[in-house]
């Protein structure tokens with residue numbers, strides 16, 4: 001049972017224990033709801049005994065008051081315990097689930113994020129877990145608790161009078177079966193609604209992110225129309241889903257009412273035949289008027305469980321995702337990077353690297369050159385284990401990087417991409433990302449080396465200026481310089497520069513080239529640039545074409561050879 005609960009609801013060990021505790025107390029809470037009813041029966045029994053025998057001595061009035069107070073206190077404490085244990089379990093489990101998801105995301109290869117929409121992941125971490133909070137704090141414990149209470153009551157009623165119990169309870173299994181049989185249909189409906197909601201979230205996020213392009217290409221109308229269509233589809237599937245659930249649930253609820261009719265009919269027959277006392281008849285009528293509400297509650301919550309399954313499926317999908325593992329101990333003799341017959345493809349349709357072999361030595365600048373789409377960026381990112389390769393090996397300091405923990409590996413890399421990512425915080429904090437414990441002096445030094453200081457000093461708050469989402473308030477070149485300052489501050493033994501100076505003007509580029517030449521001393525440097533002057537200082541050039549290494553050598557050697565590199569060089573000289 002323990003394992004079933006744990007797997008069924010994708011819970012942690014502690015979550016399963018607190019969940020069972022919550023269900024235990026919720027069951028007692030529902031059982032305690034019968035106490036006032038028992039009190040009424042006690043009173044009724046005595047009242048009828050008094051009617052049959054007027055000389056019988058009634059209980060003292062204060063006895064009833066005392067019983068009522070005890071019942072109230074018992075119910076109060078049981079409810080408090082049930083509330084406390086259920087909510088404690090729910091909130092702590094949801095917190096854990098969010099942390100586990102975030103931890104999982106941290107360990108997934110970056111390839112995963114390329115395939116997934118980020119709004120979708122955010123929605124799983126926030127909205128799906130929120131929905132779980134609701135369902136776990138209400139529906140799930142209630143199902144277990146009310147079902148347990150109903151079983152106990154059913155057993156008591158069957159022992160008390162099996163025929164009347166049968167007349168009362170026969171409807172419940174049929175109503176339950178009706179809901180159970182509808183589960184596939186309800187699951188399918190909810191999945192449609194859920195996916196439609198995800199599409200809308202993605203639409204909104206995408207249109208907000210690309211608002212500039214949308215406006216500049218006058219695409220507002222078509223974007224709004226798409227959003228409108230998706231919203232209509234969402235509305236339609238919501239209404240369809242609710243209608244379907246409503247029809248099924250109402251069908252079950254109406255069916256349950258037959259139970260009251262059969263109690264009245266059978267009870268009257270048995271009463272007429274003198275096989276049932278008036279008191280027992282009244283007991284079953286009262287039961288019939290109260291017991292179907294909790295049964296209906298269970299049925300209603302069962303449909304919530306079908307909805308829960310859609311969300312749990314998403315959690316399981318993320319849970320089952322393969323994470324990148326490796327040793328956290330990494331003490332290389334040097335920082336030479338070696339690609340040996342590397343095969344790589346993002347998806348099976350197209351192989352991006354084919355038996356690629358080259359070495360980027362420590363203390364040297366290795367330039368990756370080649371036509372657009374030849375696999376330069378991919379190769380550079382593979383060196384930092386952004387993805388795992390499908391064939392060959394990549395070693396760093398002689399150690400296979402697929403056996404090194406990605407985070408441990410990345411500590412050795414300073415990376416500057418063309419697509420700079422900045423955070424909506426101060427310039428100082430954005431640079432500090434390179435080295436969390438950096439002093440202000442170290443930050444200033446890195447900023448000066450990266451030629452940031454001039455433009456930062458002109459800003460009203462200097463290094464404390466908050467730069468907006470992804471540095472929106474800065475120019476492309478300024479943003480790029482901040483990211484270079486970050487890399488300088490990190491001072492890692494390996495430097496990857498992917499079109500790092502592409503968005504700078506000639507004057508700034510040459511200044512940054514000087515800074516970069518300081519940054520890269522005695523380091524392993526892999527540089528990707530389309531402008532040939534950017535790689536003039538490279539020690540080695542690796543030319544890629546269609547994912548294959550077609551030339552390797554110094555810039556002078558390759559120029560003299562007159563191959564692809566020579567042609568590219570000539571082309572740029574002409575231009």
Ligand SMILES: Nc1ncnc2c1ncn2[C@@H]1O[C@H](COP(=O)(O)OP(=O)(O)OP(=O)(O)O)[C@@H](O)[C@H]1O
Pocket residue numbers: 114346347352370371372373374375376377378379
């Ligand atoms: N995340 C990805 N998923 C699928 N395919 C990708 C992905 N990134 C790149 N590719 C494909 O892999 C091939 C190599 O891309 P890559 O960016 O490595 O080339 P590149 O030589 O750096 O190009 P450029 O000079 O234009 O930046 C291209 O065909 C590209 O479409």
